[in-house]
Amino acid sequence: MAYRILEKEEIAPSVHRMVIDAPDVAKAAKAGQFIILRIDERGERVPLTIADFESEKGTVTVIYQEMGKTTKQLAKLSAGDSLEDFVGPLGTPADVRKLGTVILVGGGVGVAPIYPQAKAYTNAGNKVISIIGARNKDLLILEDELEKASSELYIATDDGSKGHHGFVTDIMKRILDSGEKVARVVIIGPPIMMKVGAGVAFPYDVEILVSLNAIMVDGTGMCGGCRVTVDGETKFTCVDGPEFDARKVDFVQLMNRLAMYRGEEAKAVENYEDKCKCGLH
Amino acid sequence: MQELHGEKTGNAKKERTPMPEQPAEERRKNFNEVTLGYTKEDALAEASRCLTCKDPKCVEGCPVNVDIPGFIKMVCEENFEGAIERIKATNALPAICGRVCPQETQCEARCVLGKKGQPVAIGRLERFCADYEHEKGVKSPEAMPPTGKKVAVVGSGPAGLTAAADLAKLGHKVTIFESLHKAGGVLSYGIPEFRLPKEIVQQEVEYIEKLGVEVKPNYIIGRIKTLDELCDDFDAVFLGTGAGLPNFMGIEGENFNGVYSANEFLTRVNLMKAYDPEYDTMVRLGKNVVVVGGGNVAMDAARSALRLGAEEVSIVYRRGEDEMPARREEVEHAKEEGITFRLLTNPVRILGDEKFNVTGVECIKMELGEPDKSGRRSPVPVEGSEFLVPADVVVIAIGTSPNPIIFKGSEGLEQNRRGTVVADEETGATSKCGVFAGGDIVTGAATVISAMGAGKKAAKAIDEYLKEK
Ligand SMILES: Cc1cc2nc3c(=O)[nH]c(=O)nc-3n(C[C@H](O)[C@H](O)[C@H](O)COP(=O)(O)OP(=O)(O)OC[C@H]3O[C@@H](n4cnc5c(N)ncnc54)[C@H](O)[C@@H]3O)c2cc1C
Ligand SMILES: Cc1cc2nc3c(=O)[nH]c(=O)nc-3n(C[C@H](O)[C@H](O)[C@H](O)COP(=O)(O)OP(=O)(O)OC[C@H]3O[C@@H](n4cnc5c(N)ncnc54)[C@H](O)[C@@H]3O)c2cc1C
Ligand code: SF4
Ligand code: SF4
Ligand code: FES
Numbered sequence: 001m002a003y004r005i006l007e008k009e010e011i012a013p014s015v016h017r018m019v020i021d022a023p024d025v026a027k028a029a030k031a032g033q034f035i036i037l038r039i040d041e042r043g044e045r046v047p048l049t050i051a052d053f054e055s056e057k058g059t060v061t062v063i064y065q066e067m068g069k070t071t072k073q074l075a076k077l078s079a080g081d082s083l084e085d086f087v088g089p090l091g092t093p094a095d096v097r098k099l100g101t102v103i104l105v106g107g108g109v110g111v112a113p114i115y116p117q118a119k120a121y122t123n124a125g126n127k128v129i130s131i132i133g134a135r136n137k138d139l140l141i142l143e144d145e146l147e148k149a150s151s152e153l154y155i156a157t158d159d160g161s162k163g164h165h166g167f168v169t170d171i172m173k174r175i176l177d178s179g180e181k182v183a184r185v186v187i188i189g190p191p192i193m194m195k196v197g198a199g200v201a202f203p204y205d206v207e208i209l210v211s212l213n214a215i216m217v218d219g220t221g222m223c224g225g226c227r228v229t230v231d232g233e234t235k236f237t238c239v240d241g242p243e244f245d246a247r248k249v250d251f252v253q254l255m256n257r258l259a260m261y262r263g264e265e266a267k268a269v270e271n272y273e274d275k276c277k278c279g280l281h
Numbered sequence: 282m283q284e285l286h287g288e289k290t291g292n293a294k295k296e297r298t299p300m301p302e303q304p305a306e307e308r309r310k311n312f313n314e315v316t317l318g319y320t321k322e323d324a325l326a327e328a329s330r331c332l333t334c335k336d337p338k339c340v341e342g343c344p345v346n347v348d349i350p351g352f353i354k355m356v357c358e359e360n361f362e363g364a365i366e367r368i369k370a371t372n373a374l375p376a377i378c379g380r381v382c383p384q385e386t387q388c389e390a391r392c393v394l395g396k397k398g399q400p401v402a403i404g405r406l407e408r409f410c411a412d413y414e415h416e417k418g419v420k421s422p423e424a425m426p427p428t429g430k431k432v433a434v435v436g437s438g439p440a441g442l443t444a445a446a447d448l449a450k451l452g453h454k455v456t457i458f459e460s461l462h463k464a465g466g467v468l469s470y471g472i473p474e475f476r477l478p479k480e481i482v483q484q485e486v487e488y489i490e491k492l493g494v495e496v497k498p499n500y501i502i503g504r505i506k507t508l509d510e511l512c513d514d515f516d517a518v519f520l521g522t523g524a525g526l527p528n529f530m531g532i533e534g535e536n537f538n539g540v541y542s543a544n545e546f547l548t549r550v551n552l553m554k555a556y557d558p559e560y561d562t563m564v565r566l567g568k569n570v571v572v573v574g575g576g577n578v579a580m581d582a583a584r585s586a587l588r589l590g591a592e593e594v595s596i597v598y599r600r601g602e603d604e605m606p607a608r609r610e611e612v613e614h615a616k617e618e619g620i621t622f623r624l625l626t627n628p629v630r631i632l633g634d635e636k637f638n639v640t641g642v643e644c645i646k647m648e649l650g651e652p653d654k655s656g657r658r659s660p661v662p663v664e665g666s667e668f669l670v671p672a673d674v675v676v677i678a679i680g681t682s683p684n685p686i687i688f689k690g691s692e693g694l695e696q697n698r699r700g701t702v703v704a705d706e707e708t709g710a711t712s713k714c715g716v717f718a719g720g721d722i723v724t725g726a727a728t729v730i731s732a733m734g735a736g737k738k739a740a741k742a743i744d745e746y747l748k749e750k
Contacts, residue, residue, distance in 0.1 A: 028505045038462060044561040045462075045553070069561060085462040087499035217553075220460050220501060221684050222525045223545035227536055234529065234536060239686065253536060256637035260538045261563040268561060 002082035003037075006059060012139045014066040015109060016075050017051070023058030025050075025088045031120035032094025032113070032211065032243055035060065036219045038085035039073055046070045047216045047238075049113035050089060051142075060088070063112035063141065069268040090219040091242045094209075096120040099183035101127040103175060104150070105168050105197055107189030108134060113211060114188055115142050118149035127151045129182075131171045133189075137162035168193075169200045176204045183207065187246065191255045198246035208246035212237050212254060215261070229253050295398045298327040300405055305617040309587050312474045312556055315614060316380075319409040321359075328356040331401045334393060339403060342391035344734040345371045349388060349403055356406060362417075365410040372407075373446050374439060374733060376415065376481045379408025381472060381577075382730050383608045415484060422492050425452035430747045433458060433515040434494075435502045435687065438466020439729045440521030440720025442489055443736030444743070448519075449492035451744050456515075457494060460501040460686075463552060466523055468729070470552040471544070473581050475588070476611070479551070503689035508716070516750060517715045517743045520702065521736060524721035526684045529677055530573070534631030539565050539639035543578045543678035550585045567674025570594045571642050573628055574678030575605035576726075580612065582676040583620050595621035595670065597628055599647050599660045625649070625660060629667065631675060641671045683722045701725055709739030710746075717743055 007019035025035060034049045052061035066072045077083075094117055102121045106114035111132045121128045128149070133156040134140045140155065140162065147153050154171045155163030164171055168189075176182060184207040187197040194210040201208045214226035214237040226237035231248035235241065301317040302308075308315050319327065333350040340346050348367050355364035368375045382388070384404040392400030430453045434445045437459040445455045463469050465482040490496060502508060502522075511518050527542035529535050546564070549555045555564035570586040572579050575598035587594045596615070598605060601624050605612060616622070623644065630643040646666035649658040683700045695703040695712035702711055702718045709717040719735025721727055 024500065024505045042554075042560045044563070085499050087460070087462070087501065089504055090501075217545055217548055218461065220504075220525075220686055222527070223548055224527045224529065224542040225545045227529075229536060234531075253637070257536070257538060259637075260565070264563045268563075 002084060003086040004082050005077055005079055008077065008079050010075075011063070011141050012134075014075070015063065015139065015141055016066075017061060017063045018074075018077075019059050019061050020083065020086055021058060022060045022086050022088075025086065026053045026058045026060050027055050029053040029055075029060060029089040030093035031096060031116040033089035033091045034219070034242065035062065035086055035088030036090060036216065037062075037074075037083050037087075039070065039077070040084050043073075043084065044070045045085070045217055045219075046074075047090070047213070047219060049211070051112040051115055053116070060086075063109060065109040068265045069272045072269065072272060087219070090238055092239065094120065094186075094243055096124050098125040101129065101180060101182045103129045103131065103172055103182055103185040105172055105185060105187040105189070106130070106132045107168055107193040108139070109141070110189030110193070110211075111141050111146070114186070115145055115149060117186060118146055122149055122151070126183075129175060130154070131156065131168045133157065133163075133168035135159065167196075169197045172197065173200050176201065176206065184209065186211070186243075191251060191258065194246065195251035195255075198249070198251075202247065209243050210246040210249060211242045212244060212249065213242070213258070214238075214254065215258060228257075297330065297399045297402045298323045298405075300402070305614075305619070308475065309584075309618040312588055314478050315475050318412055319405055324356055324406060324409040325359070327402050327406055328353045330394065331357075332393065338391035338393060339388045339401070343388040344728075344730045345737060347372050347388070347407070352410065353401070353403075353406060356410065361410055361413045365414045368407055368410055371737075372730075372733070373443050373737075374485055374729070375407050376411035377439070377468060377477060377485065378730050378733070379404045379406075379411055380477050380481075381608070383728060385609045387730070415481075419484070419488060422450065422488065424450050424492055427454065428452040428747070430454065430516045430750075431456070431514070432743060432747075433511045433518045434521060435508075435511070435518065436466060436521040436523055436720075436722075437464035437486070437496060438521055438523050438720060438732060439468060440523070440722075440732035440736040441466065441519065442485060443733040444519045444521060444717075444719065444740045445494045445736075446489050446492060447737055447740035448743060449489070449494045451740070453744070453747065455494045457496045458500040458502050458511075459496065459498045461552065462498050464496050464498060466521075467525075470548045471578065471581070473547065473551050473585050475584070476581065501686060503686040503691075507690035508687060508694065508713075509691045512713070512715055516747055517717065519709070519736070519739055519743060520687065520711070520716065520718040520722055521720045521732070522684060522687050522722045523732075524681045524683045524701075524726045526682045526700075527677070528680045528682060530628065530679060532628060532630055534633055534639070535677070537631055537633035537639040538637050539567070539673055540631060540675045540677065541565075543572075543574070543582045543676050544681065546582055546676045547578070547585065550589070556585075556589055564589070565674050567591045567672070568593070569670075569672045570674045570676065571597055571628075571670055571672040572676045572678055573597050573642075574680075575600065575607060576678065576680075577607045577611055579676075579678040580607045580615050580620075582678050584611075584615055584618060586674065586676065587618055587620065591674070593621065594619075595623050597623045597626050597642070597644060597670070599625065599627040601625055601649065604657070623670070627660070627662065632669075639672060639675055641669050642675055643667055643669055681721075681726050683725075687722075699725060705742075707738060708742035709735060710742060715746070717746075
């Protein structure tokens, strides 16, 4: 069984979008869920959020950033190639209901998971305010798509090359301060950004959700590798999450656990790039 | 003791024929199979010990009632093909059972020879026959004409594989849904290569595919489709999803980096071959490894850690050696390989450093107290006996429960408090019409052969259900 790549494009430097032929996953997918893929028999199982899906066409879109060995190898594939494994939809779907106004905050590739949520919250009759950010304007993704899917879209860049010069959380704070009644904020991005964002929203009377990216193996609750502490209790990110109440998440533990294989990962990239240089791969 | 070795009279050579195996010093450095299997001569010598009893007690000890004297007689006659056929009449996976059945508590426990001396090595003979067949090339199985009925089997462990094989032979169209990327269940992701080569599991899966069974990996019931939807699409459903949810102890420090569930550790090592540098799989290589638990899972984790290069591996178990649920042979092998056993010991706390890496396990000594309701003397901590075991990898192997994903979005499937599915012991029928279940999902973590037995019974019951339907 192989899963064909139908489209592949680099949408920002080192950030890629891939459309995969996976009808079973596409039919069942909901916003907030993810998949796990494996490139070949010797590959790692890597989790990626479902950035878009079309049930009728049977396609699933993922957006990923080149981080380590697997995502770099994934970046080298093109339309027509196949993935050995592609399993999903995994995780508990986002709890999308009519709430009123919802702010969606996305940083870096965290913008990708924001997009299906924006569509879902809008369809459920909410006013959706999306705030997306990146280091600079070249790294911004899904701007047009989110423009369409949200009531309002704000942009922030670290270097000021586009939109607000600063962080997404500055804009979020401004809106929360404006007195507009906001029912929920959803923050998705690197753990440090989610931690800081949650801290900013903390004093306000608003529900704060984050989508955690713990290290995973199976994604079905079978290994416990993805465990996080939420409200003092151990939870499995892949089945109890990936979305959790940000006020209760132990972010320090999450970040520490993400560093588990840092040494090994660096070595894997080194070996991989050495191999690539020989021109055979 | 009377020396009967080599004597033919009465067929009663006292000593069983030893199993050729890799020397401990060598095997602790590789993942190759520990036991090498009987040669033809070994098998003939061992088979000749059997008295082919008229009222064979050994058969009663086998959960699927393999005709033990029957197949052993054929081995004596060097009719190995006949022998394997006889075994396969009731046991679809003899190459696996011969290797991993807890024979000492099942078939061999009842062998009459065991009363005075050593029982016949039934498991080893079974393995010999199965390996013989594989070497010669397995005969293509025959299936009955198609019935037009469709059966879904969820989970590809021994329960699911057995049910699927039997149902396919009866002419039903069977589809297996498996959530992982490879079929086999615990046989693929849990039991290590050095005890059960994955090639053997793969051969069994291929055999079942030859019967016309379609195996769909990467397909999670409860996520892609609900059980209710499966019931709509198929004439009957068999649930063999096992008990794959790892239990943790709930003690301080359990989330430090380097603390694994046995499931995660073994999956990384077995299914995803972390020991092979050609694979991308990461696993932390420990110098000092502590494994908590006393079952097969704990032995497998400890011996895998050793093979990954650990200097010191210890098993921490709260009861005594006699209470350890692991197969006897595995405990012996683990000892030979140099695993330290810390018995009557229980972890109370896991310690870590500022970088969140595990550094050790604080343990407490236990003593056996008064017998509890079940008659077992339960261990109680000895106050003030705490001590520290240094560790950079800790593996928790204290049991598993059924994974609840299968129940997502469906109703009407009765469960026990422990999360297991309530099913009829004889038929596997559940509270949900057309849904049958067997194996670890019903019993909680048990054995390969009992899961197979349940799959077999359920296949028979499903066939009858489909005839009436
Ligand atoms: C539910 C979920 C959804 C995700 N969605 C996306 C997404 O939409 N786009 C995207 O670019 N990334 C996403 N990630 C992160 C992505 O899985 C990792 O970047 C990827 O595994 C890195 O693999 P690598 O071999 O390229 O890098 P590695 O060298 O293995 O690791 C690089 C970094 O990724 C982290 N990482 C490593 N393995 C895993 C793992 N199995 N799971 C999670 N993190 C890991 C490590 O902490 C490390 O810092 C998601 C993670 C999770 C858990
Ligand atoms: C490390 C280890 C060592 C062991 N050693 C021995 C031994 O030496 N001897 C012995 O007799 N027994 C041993 N056992 C126990 C034995 O392996 C199990 O009792 C047996 O495998 C149970 O079989 P099963 O078919 O019920 O389930 P499993 O083998 O657990 O298979 C269940 C399958 O269902 C899949 N699944 C689960 N949920 C879903 C879903 N929702 N959708 C699709 N698929 C799903 C799982 O991925 C899995 O592949 C050991 C177990 C372990 C973990
Ligand atoms: S299947 Fe297991 S219990 Fe039965 S005879 Fe074979 S080894 Fe013994
Ligand atoms: S009880 Fe022992 S001696 Fe008798 S038939 Fe069984 S294996 Fe042979
Ligand atoms: S990834 Fe294995 S339990 Fe979550």
